Amino acid sequence: MFKKEIxxxxxxxxxxxxxxxxxxxxxxxxxxxxGNLGAGKTYFxxxxxxxxxxxxxxxxxxxxxxTYSGKEIVHHFDFYxxxxxxxxxxxxxxxxxxxxxxxxxxxxxELFEEIIPKKRFQINxxxxxxxxxxxxxxxxx
Amino acid sequence: xxxxxxxxxxxxxxxxxxxxxxxxxxxxxSQDFHVNYGGVVPELSSRAHLQMxxxxxxxxxxxxxxxxxxxxxxxxxxxxGLIGALLVGLTFGKGLAYSLKKEFVPVNxxxxxxxxxxLMEEKPEFPYLCLVVSGGHTLLLxxxxxxxxxxxxxxIDDAAGEAFDKVSKMIGLxxxxxxxxxxxxxxxxxxxxxxxxAQLKGKYDFSFSGVxxxxxxxxxxxxxxxxxxxxxxxxxxxxxxxxxxxxxxxGKVEKAMKSNEIKxxxxxxxxxxxRALRNSFEQLAKKYSNKLVIPxxxxxxxxxxxxAYRGCSLYKSGRRFQLSANAxxxxxxxxxxxxxxxxxKRNK
Numbered sequence: 001m002f003k004k005e006i007x008x009x010x011x012x013x014x015x016x017x018x019x020x021x022x023x024x025x026x027x028x029x030x031x032x033x034x035g036n037l038g039a040g041k042t043y044f045x046x047x048x049x050x051x052x053x054x055x056x057x058x059x060x061x062x063x064x065x066x067t068y069s070g071k072e073i074v075h076h077f078d079f080y081x082x083x084x085x086x087x088x089x090x091x092x093x094x095x096x097x098x099x100x101x102x103x104x105x106x107x108x109x110e111l112f113e114e115i116i117p118k119k120r121f122q123i124n125x126x127x128x129x130x131x132x133x134x135x136x137x138x139x140x141x
Numbered sequence: 142x143x144x145x146x147x148x149x150x151x152x153x154x155x156x157x158x159x160x161x162x163x164x165x166x167x168x169x170x171s172q173d174f175h176v177n178y179g180g181v182v183p184e185l186s187s188r189a190h191l192q193m194x195x196x197x198x199x200x201x202x203x204x205x206x207x208x209x210x211x212x213x214x215x216x217x218x219x220x221x222g223l224i225g226a227l228l229v230g231l232t233f234g235k236g237l238a239y240s241l242k243k244e245f246v247p248v249n250x251x252x253x254x255x256x257x258x259x260l261m262e263e264k265p266e267f268p269y270l271c272l273v274v275s276g277g278h279t280l281l282l283x284x285x286x287x288x289x290x291x292x293x294x295x296x297i298d299d300a301a302g303e304a305f306d307k308v309s310k311m312i313g314l315x316x317x318x319x320x321x322x323x324x325x326x327x328x329x330x331x332x333x334x335x336x337x338x339a340q341l342k343g344k345y346d347f348s349f350s351g352v353x354x355x356x357x358x359x360x361x362x363x364x365x366x367x368x369x370x371x372x373x374x375x376x377x378x379x380x381x382x383x384x385x386x387x388x389x390x391x392g393k394v395e396k397a398m399k400s401n402e403i404k405x406x407x408x409x410x411x412x413x414x415x416r417a418l419r420n421s422f423e424q425l426a427k428k429y430s431n432k433l434v435i436p437x438x439x440x441x442x443x444x445x446x447x448x449a450y451r452g453c454s455l456y457k458s459g460r461r462f463q464l465s466a467n468a469x470x471x472x473x474x475x476x477x478x479x480x481x482x483x484x485x486k487r488n489k
Contacts, residue, residue: 037307038354042298056471059299059350061307062276063151064223067470081306081316090186091225130358 002121002139009131014040015047017135021121022051027072028100030117032109035125040133041107044125045076052103060107064091073102079111088115142456143207144214145198145237146449149190149230150222150250151277156197157445158205158212159453164260165205167439167446168197190229209241216452219247220469227468235464246452247466253447255284256454258407258434260446265434266404270397272390272422274412275443276302276317281345281393282477283401287454292477293397294345301386302412304349308356308382312375313368322379323415329376331384334359338389345393352385383417391421398429405432413441 002024008014025031033041046057054070060078064087068074075096082088097104097117109116119141126134143165148155154170170193202208217234220227231247238245254273258265265271265284273280279296299307302319309318314325336355339348356378360367370378398406406429408422419435426433440447 037311037357038350042350046298058296059303061303062300063221065470087186090188091223 001141002137004135004137006135006137007128008133008135011043014043014133014135015050018044018047019051021123021137022048025103025121027103030097030104030106030120031123032106032116032120033123033125034108034110036127039125039127041123041125042078044123044135045105045107049074065096067102073099075099075102075104077104077106077109079106079108082111085112085115088112142213142453143211144216144449144453144456145201145212145234146248146445146447146452147194147198147215147217147230147234148250148253148443148445148448149194149226150218150220151226151443153443154190154193154197154230155443155445155448156194156201157449158201158207159446159449161453162259162450164446165207166201167444168201168204169439169442169444170197187223187225187229190226194229194233209237212241212243214244214246214452214456215241216246216248216448216455218250218253218448219466220249221472222250222468222470224468224470227470231466231468235466239464244456244461245464245466246455246460246462248448248451248455249472250443250448251278251280251472252290253451254278254409255282255290255407256287256451257409257436257440257444257447258405259454260440260450261434261436263432263434265407266432268401268403269405269407269434270394270401270403270431271407271409272394272413273410274301274390274408274418275410276300276306276412278410278472279347279349279390281347281397283397283403284407287458290477293401294343294347294393296347296349297341297343298348298350299353301347301349301390302410304353304386305383305412307353308379311357311360311367312370312378314375314379319412319415322383323417325376325379326383326417327376327380329378329380331380333377334381336382336385338385338392345397347389347393349386349389352382352389356382383415387415387418387421390418391425394422395425395428398425398431403431405434407434409436409441411442414438 052070052072054068060066066076124136146157157167158165215238271282281294283291306318314321339351
């Protein structure tokens with residue numbers, strides 16, 4: 001079971017951590033990201049996707065889900081503005097999440113814990129201070 | 142030429158009928174379809190699009206005094222957006238086109254916004270600089286004609302509208318954030334708090350994640366309970382935040398105006414409804430003696446009139462499409478022509 005805790009102080013260090021983590025995941029992996037507004041969840045996904053040659057990652061808060069394709073196909077979710085779990089069922093969340101050909105990232109996943117698969121990588125990003133972040137990655141089964 | 146437009150890419154269902162540039166009907170679900178949502182933001186749902194599209198079409202036909210047979214072209218948004226939502230409007234449009242034996246034109250939602258200035262009496266003149274600002278997108282574009290759009294820059298993280306929504310939620314104003322921040326900001330001092338704006342490597346790129354975080358930092362440092370900020374402090378926070386966003390947007394726009402030969406300036410998308418942003422664009426247009434086109438409020442947010450107009454302009458440019466056109470979730474890199482030859486420098 002993969003487990004890692006990293007302290008980062010710059011965007012470059014976050015990017016490095018994300019890029020290293022890219023080697024741990026594969027097609028079919030689900031990765032949830034939690035952390036306060038501005039913690040760097042989207043940035044982590046953006047940095048990781050560079051490894052897949054995907055350069056157009058941006059926040060899916062409004063769109064709910066962005067799909068990118070490069071070396072891998074990536075579904076990038078954000079539950080931030082979801083009001084009810086029905087909305088997720090309605091937009092076909094179950095199809096996205098069971099897509100074995102894609103890597104799925106979910107920001108603010110904790111808002112709808114009930115719909116998230118148990119088997120996943122859970123990333124938590126905590127502010128320590130303005131510049132320091134603690135990134136905790138844990139594989140769950 | 143009578144064109145039907147159907148839009149269902151995200152929250153809004155919209156149906157419009159236009160005759161060339163004349164708008165006969167432009168119906169938008171949140172305003173024209175009286176569903177009792179109990180005062181809350183309706184749920185995002187493909188089912189809601191499905192329930193609304195036919196009644197909206199019937200109403201649009203009756204407002205236009207037309208029958209289905211009199212429609213020449215049917216256009217619908219094909220992307221980007223939520224696949225489930227897009228498919229409702231797109232499939233409905235394709236089905237209608239097939240059964241009525243009409244031309245079908247799939248439309249890119251962002252292109253719909255880009256050309257939405259043409260729905261106004263005073264139209265943009267090519268080439269024009271266009272800022273698309275909405276909940277999901279922030280794009281700075283150079284529009285050469287009806288077929289060529291150069292992308293100058295875009296957001297590297299959050300869209301401008303998203304920053305409004307998130308800050309609005311942070312200071313307890315709720316969703317959607319744009320109109321709420323605007324009305325608080327009008328009572329506040331925009332110089333009260335300095336929220337920083339990111340300096341980016343990309344000349345015309347934007348970033349709004351930093352300003353969002355700095356508002357959160359400010360709240361955490363100044364209030365023991367950030368879920369309970371004194372009402373009197375809200376206007377200054379809203380005004381200072383709004384000022385920071387507008388400064389970032391208009392700063393990049395001005396930079397682009399200085400180095401590109403343009404005839405007009407256009408501000409489009411949901412955030413184009415913001416009065417302070419509109420004012421800032423008016424000043425820019427005046428300073429560089431460019432014509433300014435900002436669509437009326439009904440054409441700023443997601444609407445089908447812009448889809449119908451774009452469908453019409455594509456058709457007139459000679460583009461023909463198959464009924465096999467599919468929905469697509471993302472704005473592809475290929476949507477915009479790469480800026481290969483830098484446009485001529487302005488002699489100023």
